[in-house]
Amino acid sequence: MSTSARPADALRADDKPTQTPPSAAARKIGGVAGWVDDRTGAGKAVGYLMKKVFPDHWSFMLGEIAMYSMIIALISGAFLTLWFVPSMGHTVYEGSYVPLRGVHMSEAYASTLHISFDVRGGLIIRQIHHWAALMFIVAIVVHMFRVFFTGAFRKPREINWVIGSVLALLAIVEGFSGYSLPDDLLSGTGIRAMQGFVQTAPVIGSYLVYGIFGGPFPGEAIIPRLYSAHILLLPAVLIGLFTAHIVLVALQKHTQFPGPGRTNDNVVGFPVMPVYAAKAGGFFFIVFGVISLMAALVTINAVWAYGPYDPSPVTAGSQPDWYMGFADGALRLLPGWLEFTLAGFTFSMNIMPGALILLPLVYIVVGVYPFVERWVTGDNREHHLLDRPRNAPTRTAIGMAGISMYSVLMFAAANDIIAIKLHMSINDITHVLRAAFFILPIIVFWCTKRICLSLQRADRNLALHQRESGTIIRTPDGSFFERHDELTADERWILVQHEPVAPIEITDGVDENGVAKPASRGDKLRAKLSHFYFKDAVNPVTPAELAAAHHDGHGHEAIEAADEDDSAQLGSAVPSRDH
Amino acid sequence: MNALAARRRHPAAIAVLLLIGLFLMGAAYSAVAPRPAEAGVVSQDDVSEGKQLFQANCASCHGLNAEGRKTGSGDAIAGPTLAGVGAAAVDFQMSTGRMPMRAPTAQAPRSDTIKFSEEDIAKISAYVASLAPGPAIPSEEMVDPTKGDPAKGGELFRVNCAMCHNSSGAGGALTRGKYAPSLMDVAPKDIYMAMETGPQSMPVFNDTNLDSTAKRDIIAFLKSVEEGGNPGGLSLGRLGPVTEGMFAWIFGLGLLVGIAVWLGKKAA
Ligand code: HEM
Numbered sequence: 001m002s003t004s005a006r007p008a009d010a011l012r013a014d015d016k017p018t019q020t021p022p023s024a025a026a027r028k029i030g031g032v033a034g035w036v037d038d039r040t041g042a043g044k045a046v047g048y049l050m051k052k053v054f055p056d057h058w059s060f061m062l063g064e065i066a067m068y069s070m071i072i073a074l075i076s077g078a079f080l081t082l083w084f085v086p087s088m089g090h091t092v093y094e095g096s097y098v099p100l101r102g103v104h105m106s107e108a109y110a111s112t113l114h115i116s117f118d119v120r121g122g123l124i125i126r127q128i129h130h131w132a133a134l135m136f137i138v139a140i141v142v143h144m145f146r147v148f149f150t151g152a153f154r155k156p157r158e159i160n161w162v163i164g165s166v167l168a169l170l171a172i173v174e175g176f177s178g179y180s181l182p183d184d185l186l187s188g189t190g191i192r193a194m195q196g197f198v199q200t201a202p203v204i205g206s207y208l209v210y211g212i213f214g215g216p217f218p219g220e221a222i223i224p225r226l227y228s229a230h231i232l233l234l235p236a237v238l239i240g241l242f243t244a245h246i247v248l249v250a251l252q253k254h255t256q257f258p259g260p261g262r263t264n265d266n267v268v269g270f271p272v273m274p275v276y277a278a279k280a281g282g283f284f285f286i287v288f289g290v291i292s293l294m295a296a297l298v299t300i301n302a303v304w305a306y307g308p309y310d311p312s313p314v315t316a317g318s319q320p321d322w323y324m325g326f327a328d329g330a331l332r333l334l335p336g337w338l339e340f341t342l343a344g345f346t347f348s349m350n351i352m353p354g355a356l357i358l359l360p361l362v363y364i365v366v367g368v369y370p371f372v373e374r375w376v377t378g379d380n381r382e383h384h385l386l387d388r389p390r391n392a393p394t395r396t397a398i399g400m401a402g403i404s405m406y407s408v409l410m411f412a413a414a415n416d417i418i419a420i421k422l423h424m425s426i427n428d429i430t431h432v433l434r435a436a437f438f439i440l441p442i443i444v445f446w447c448t449k450r451i452c453l454s455l456q457r458a459d460r461n462l463a464l465h466q467r468e469s470g471t472i473i474r475t476p477d478g479s480f481f482e483r484h485d486e487l488t489a490d491e492r493w494i495l496v497q498h499e500p501v502a503p504i505e506i507t508d509g510v511d512e513n514g515v516a517k518p519a520s521r522g523d524k525l526r527a528k529l530s531h532f533y534f535k536d537a538v539n540p541v542t543p544a545e546l547a548a549a550h551h552d553g554h555g556h557e558a559i560e561a562a563d564e565d566d567s568a569q570l571g572s573a574v575p576s577r578d579h
Numbered sequence: 580m581n582a583l584a585a586r587r588r589h590p591a592a593i594a595v596l597l598l599i600g601l602f603l604m605g606a607a608y609s610a611v612a613p614r615p616a617e618a619g620v621v622s623q624d625d626v627s628e629g630k631q632l633f634q635a636n637c638a639s640c641h642g643l644n645a646e647g648r649k650t651g652s653g654d655a656i657a658g659p660t661l662a663g664v665g666a667a668a669v670d671f672q673m674s675t676g677r678m679p680m681r682a683p684t685a686q687a688p689r690s691d692t693i694k695f696s697e698e699d700i701a702k703i704s705a706y707v708a709s710l711a712p713g714p715a716i717p718s719e720e721m722v723d724p725t726k727g728d729p730a731k732g733g734e735l736f737r738v739n740c741a742m743c744h745n746s747s748g749a750g751g752a753l754t755r756g757k758y759a760p761s762l763m764d765v766a767p768k769d770i771y772m773a774m775e776t777g778p779q780s781m782p783v784f785n786d787t788n789l790d791s792t793a794k795r796d797i798i799a800f801l802k803s804v805e806e807g808g809n810p811g812g813l814s815l816g817r818l819g820p821v822t823e824g825m826f827a828w829i830f831g832l833g834l835l836v837g838i839a840v841w842l843g844k845k846a847a
Contacts, residue, residue, distance in 0.1 A: 316751025322824025
C-alpha cells in the first residue's frame with residue numbers, strides 16, 4: 001500500500017479502534033510473551049502452531065512415542081556422559097561388583113560398571129537409556145507401518161517419507177554405536193563382526209577397516225570414534241532431520257481418516273491449544289513413565305554378566321539389539337558356498353549381501369516406494385484423506401509381504417535361542433527359515449490381498465443391504481423377511497467414500513505427425529504393474545447402485561446421498577477447520 | 580654328627596642326597612597332587628553289587644560287561660563302552676538323572692527324577708571304575724565354591740565354556756538339536772565332574788587343561804552368578820538382546836499403544 005497517495009487528514013483512516021487493555025493476569029503472562037515477541041517475532045509462528053488442528057486417532061500417536069523416546073534417550077544419555085569414559089585404555093577393576101574385581105579391562109567397560117554399581121541411580125539411568133533406545137526404534141517402525149498402510153506417504157508427503165526413512169536408518173546406526181560403547185564381551189563381539197563385514201567389501205574392504213579402526217583390529221581408536229558419532233554427530237543429524245520432519249508435518253497439515261465432514265481440503269480435529277497440547281504433553285509423561293517402569297523392573301544389557309571384551313572368547317547367544325537382528329539373521333541364513341575368488345580377490349557373497357548390502361537396501365526400497373506407486377498408479381493428485389488399508393489391497397499386501405520377509409530375517413537371528421527354548425534342531429530352523437524367506441512373502445501377499453478384497457466386498461454388501469438385524473418379520477399377508485437395520489449416513493459414508501480404481505490401459509498412441517506409435521516399453525511395464533495393482537479391484541458402491549438397491553428393498557428405507565458431492569455433506573460434525 | 584660331617588665329602592654323599600631329595604619331592608607330590616580320590620572305601624562287595632545293578636539297568640544299552648552295544652542298524656550305537664570313563668562319569672550321569680537314558684534322543688537330558696539311591700550310584704560307579712582307571716569323584720574340598728576365586732573363574736569360564744554355555748551360564752544351542760544346558764542350580768560336584776568327564780558333546784577338561792584349583796574357581800564363579808541375583812531387575816532368562824527385544828515389542832509397545840488407544844477414545 002502506498003501511504004503517500006493519501007491526503008494528510010486521512011493518514012490514520014484505516015486505524016483500528018484501540019483495544020481494551022488486557023486483564024492484570026493476562027498482562028503478567030503477556031508481558032513476558034510480549035517481550036519475547038517484540039524481539040523475536042515468535043508470536044506469529046507460535047500463534048500459527050497453536051491454532052493448528054491435529055486429528056485424533058491413536059495411530060497418530062505412534063510417531064509421538066518415537067519422538068518422546070528419543071528425547072528420553074537424549075536426556076538419560078546426557079547423564080551417562082558425566083561418568084562414561086570413552087577409552088580403551090587398560091585398567092584393573094576395583095569397584096564393588098565382586099565377581100569382576102581384579103579383572104583387567106578397558107576404561108570404557110570399567111566406567112560402565114562404575115555407572116551401574118557405584119553411581120547412585122546410575123543403573124536405572126543406563127536401563128532407561130537403553131530401553132528408551134529400543135522403544136525409540138520400535139516406535140519408528142510401527143509409525144512407519146501406520147504411514148505406509150494408510151497411504152499417508154502420497155503426494156505431497158513423499159519428502160517427509162524419505163526424511164523418515166533416513167531417520168529410521170540413522171536411528172539404528174545410532175543404536176548400534178551406543179550398544180558398542182561399553183566394550184563388554186557381547187558388544188565387542190558386535191564390533192568384531194562389524195569389522196568382518198566391512199572387510200567383505202570387495203577390494204577396498206581391508207583398507208576401510210584400517211581407516212575405521214585406525215590400524216589393525218581392535219586398536220585403541222574405535223571406542224572414542226564411536227563415542228563422538230554416538231553423542232555428537234548422529235544425535236545432531238537426528239535432531240536436525242527430526243525437526244525438518246515435524247516442521248513439514250505442520251506445514252503440510254496432518255492427514256486424517258475419512259469420516260463425516262472430513263475432506264481433502266480440511267482437517268477435522270482439535271486445535272493444538274489447549275486440548276491437543278495437554279494430551280500430547282500428558283502423553284510424554286506416560287511414555288517416560290512406561291519406559292521408567294521397564295527400566296526399574298527389567299534388566300537390559302547386563303554388561304557385568306558378559307565380562308570385558310577380549311578377542312578370544314565368544315559367548316553363546318551373541319545377538320545384536322533387535323533392530324540389527326534382520327542383518328544378523330540374513331548372515332545366519334546365507335549359505336557358505338556363495339564365497340568365491342576372482343582375479344586374486346575374495347568375494348564373500350556369503351557375508352556381504354547380509355552385512356553390507358541389506359541394511360542400505362531395505363531403507364532404499366522403503367524410501368522409493370511412494371515414487372514407484374505414484375508412477376504405477378499415475379496418481380498425481382494431492383491426498384490428505386487416508387486410505388483404509390483394505391481399500392488399497394495391493395499396497396497392503398506388498399507391505400505385509402515385506403514385513404514377513406523382514407521378520408523371517410529377524411527371527412533367524414534368534415535361531416539358537418529358538419532352538420534351545422523350543423527344543424528344536426538349529427539346522428532345521430535354519431532350513432525352514434531359508435525356505436520361508438522366499439515362500440512366506442508370497443503366501444502372506446496372497447492372503448492379505450484376499451482378506452482385503454473380502455473386507456471390501458463385505459463393506460459393499462453392508463452399504464447396499466444395510467445391517468442384517470436377525471429379526472424375521474412376518475407381514476400380514478403371510479410373507480417373511482428379515483429386517484435390515486439402517487446404517488446412519490455417517491456409517492455409510494465411511495463404507496463408500498473411497499475412489500474407484502481401474503488398471504491403466506495401454507493405448508497405442510499417435511505421434512505429433514499423426515503416425516501410429518506403439519506404446520513404449522515403459523508404458524507397457526506400467527500398464528502391467530497397474531494391472532497387478534488394480535486388476536481385481538473391488539470398487540465402492542456408487543450412488544446409482546445404492547439407489548437401485550434401496551428400490552429393490554422393501555420400500556421403507558429412505559434414500560440419501562444422491563451423488564458423491566452431496567454425500568460429502570452428510571457428516572454432521574465439523575468441529576473446526578484448519579486454514 | 581661328627582661322623583656325618585666327616586663323610587660329607589664321601590663320593591656317595593651326593594648320590595644319597597639326590598636320592599633323599601627325589602624321595603621327598605615324590606612324597607610331597609603324592610601328597611599335593613590331585614589324587615583320584617576314591618569316595619569312601621570301596622569293597623569288593625560294592626563292585627559285585629554294582630555289577631548286578633549295572634546288568635539290570637544299563638546293560639540293555641551298554642552291554643553286559645559295559646563293552647558297549649550296537650543298535651543293529653548301521654553304525655548307530657545303543658550305548659558306548661564305559662571302560663575307562665571312570666567313577667566320575669557314572670556319578671555325574673546318574674546323579675543328574677541323565678542315565679539310565681529314557682529314550683534315544685539327540686542328547687540325554689538332565690532330569691530331576693533320580694531313581695537310584697546314592698549308595699546304588701556309588702556301587703555302579705565302583706563297578707565301572709573297576710573296569711579301567713578313569714577320573715574319580717572329587718572330594719568336598721575340591722568343589723567348595725567358598726575356597727575359589729570367582730573373578731579368575733569368570734575369566735576361565737569365558738575362555739573355555741561361554742561359547743557353548745553362554746557367558747552367564749544360561750545355556751546355548753549346538754547343532755542338530757543338541758544343546759549346552761543352563762548351568763544354574765547345578766551341584767558343585769556335578770560341575771566338577773562334567774569338566775572331568777566331558778559328557779556327550781562337551782570336551783573333556785582334564786587336569787592339564789584346567790587344574791583342580793581352576794575348576795574350583797569356575798565353580799565359585801558360577802555360584803557367584805547364581806547368588807549375585809539380578810541387580811538390574813528381572814533377568815528375562817539372561818538371554819540377552821533377543822528377549823529384551825521381545826519385551827520391548829510386546830510389553831513396551833503393547834502398553835503404550837493401549838494407552839494411546841485409550842487416550843484417542845477419550846473425548847477432549
Ligand atoms: C545425544 C543423545 C545421546 C547421548 C548423549 C548418549 C550417550 C550415551 C552414552 C554416554 C553411552 C554409554 C554409557 C553406557 O552404555 O552406559 C550410551 C550408550 C548407549 N546409547 Fe546412547 N546416547 C544418546 C542417544 C541415543 C539414542 C537416540 C539411542 C538409540 C537409538 C542410543 C542408544 C544407546 C545404546 C543402545 C547404548 C548402550 C547402552 C547400554 O550400555 O546399555 N543413544 N549413550
